[in-house]
Amino acid sequence: xxxxxxxxxxxxxxxxxxxxxxxxxxxxxxxxxxxxxxxxxxxxxxxxxxxxxxxxxxxxxxxxxxxxxxxxxxxxxxxxxxxxxxxxxxxxxxxxxxxxxxxxxxxxxxxxxxxxxxxxxxxxxxxxxxxxxxxxxxxxxxxxxxxxxxxxxxxxxxxxxxxxxxxxxxxxxxxxxxxxxxxxxxxxxxxxxxxxxxxxxxxxxxxxxxxxxxxxxxxxxxxxxxxxxxxxxxxxxxxxxxxxxxxxxxxxxxxxxxxxxxxxxxxxxxxxxxxxxxxxxxxxxxxxxxxxxxxxxxxxx
Numbered sequence: 264x265x266x267x268x269x270x271x272x273x274x275x276x277x278x279x280x281x282x283x284x285x286x287x288x289x290x291x292x293x294x295x296x297x298x299x300x301x302x303x304x305x306x307x308x309x310x311x312x313x314x315x316x317x318x319x320x321x322x323x324x325x326x327x328x329x330x331x332x333x334x335x336x337x338x339x340x341x342x343x344x345x346x347x348x349x350x351x352x353x354x355x356x357x358x359x360x361x362x363x364x365x366x367x368x369x370x371x372x373x374x375x376x377x378x379x380x381x382x383x384x385x386x387x388x389x390x391x392x393x394x395x396x397x398x399x400x401x402x403x404x405x406x407x408x409x410x411x412x413x414x415x416x417x418x419x420x421x422x423x424x425x426x427x428x429x430x431x432x433x434x435x436x437x438x439x440x441x442x443x444x445x446x447x448x449x450x451x452x453x454x455x456x457x458x459x460x461x462x463x464x465x466x467x468x469x470x471x472x473x474x475x476x477x478x479x480x481x482x483x484x485x486x487x488x489x490x491x492x493x494x495x496x497x498x499x500x501x502x503x504x505x506x507x508x509x510x511x512x513x514x515x516x517x518x519x520x521x522x523x524x525x526x527x528x529x530x531x532x533x534x535x536x537x538x539x540x541x542x543x544x545x546x547x548x549x550x551x552x553x554x555x556x557x558x559x560x561x562x563x564x
Contacts (some may be wrong), residue, residue: 266359268379271332274320277341278380283317284561285383285553286331286376286414289366292321292338293347294527295387296542302342304546306335308553322375324350327362331379341366349523351404359506369416370408373486382475382563383415385556387549388422389488391430393525394512400480401521402433410437410485415475417556419548420450420457420490423501424508427457435462440478440487442471444555450492453544454501461506462492468555472562491555497547499540507536 270278277284287308308321320332323341333341341347341364348358348365355374358365367375369389376384390403409416421430431449434441443449443461451457465471477489479483483497492498511532520528533541 264360266329266356267327267376268329268331270318270379271334271475273318274332277318280520281564283557283564284320284370284381285312285317285556285560286379286381287312287319287321287553288369288372288384288386289321289323289333289341290349290368291387291549292342293344293366293451294349295530296545298342300542301542303439304549305338305342305515307470308385308547308549311550312557313340313552315554315561317560318378319553320379322367322372324355324358324363324365324367326364327359329375329378331375331381342552350541352408353404369405369418370403373408373412373414373416373420377412377413381414383417383556384559385417385549385552387418387545387552388420389416389418389469390526391421391425391427392433394424394426396426396429399521401525406430406433406437406439409439412486413479413484414486415471415489415559416486417489417491417552417559419452419493419552420525421452423452423454423504424512424526424533425453428459429460431459434488437485439485440474442474442487442489444471444489444491446492451501452548453493453499453541455492455495455498456501458501465489468558469562471559475563476561489555489559493544494551497544499537499544504533504537507533511536
């Protein structure tokens with residue numbers, strides 16, 4: 264039994280012509296934003312990639328088939344479906360084997376991108392080490408995937424709801440290059456500054472592309488994380504968010520939430536506690552990441 268992969272005509276033509284392609288995840292559509300903002304944002308992100316001269320490939324599993332690129336009808340349907348699985352490395356193959364439908368997390372999108380020969384992926388923020396992980400051991404599979412799968416991931420850092428210092432420590436242990444774009448500090452998703460220095464810094468897409476090529480030539484396993492800060496005019500300060508994140512995290516603990524249910528709950532509560540500001544910033548940072556990812560993909564071609 265083999266994994267079936269379906270390409271949209273746009274992506275198929277780009278592959279044949281050797282054009283730059285940027286992978287995009289689908290959990291932001293099914294688990295990250297409410298309808299209709301989710302489908303509107305997905306389309307804006309795809310258009311941002313096109314505006315930079317690359318081709319977007321939003322990835323999802325639809326009825327047991329890995330879709331590399333989603334048609335407008337499929338995207339609209341996915342944005343409104345109920346009970347869509349949230350796929351990571353552990354359950355990716357199970358969803359395919361059962362003919363299920365699932366949205367891809369960072370880890371699953373990286374896997375699918377590698378299968379499709381796509382080297383650059385834009386997302387919002389990566390998963391990481393959750394607060395209290397020293398007792399819960401709640402660590403996202405995204406980190407291990409970055410150490411395993413040779414895809415360059417552009418994100419606005421790790422999600423601010425996480426334990427960012429521990430996330431950086433794990434990435435260092437796994438040998439993942441963590442590269443801040445255009446600044447010395449590691450960004451914190453909605454905020455430009457985390458208070459933590461980034462291990463590496465670059466100031467151009469060409470530099471990132473050169474690093475990607477050299478890692479391949481040296482047979483170094485895994486990808487690299489490009490931490491792209493949210494535009495200054497769109498950010499929410501860490502000082503403003505800190506008490507709200509603490510409140511939302513406390514509520515999640517009281518409800519006994521664990522595993523995959525934690526992040527969607529926290530993002531939804533912060534949307535409510537910020538009166539929608541967190542969603543506006545989320546949209547802005549994803550668009551910003553898509554533009555940079557397209558520039559890196561073009562430099563690679």
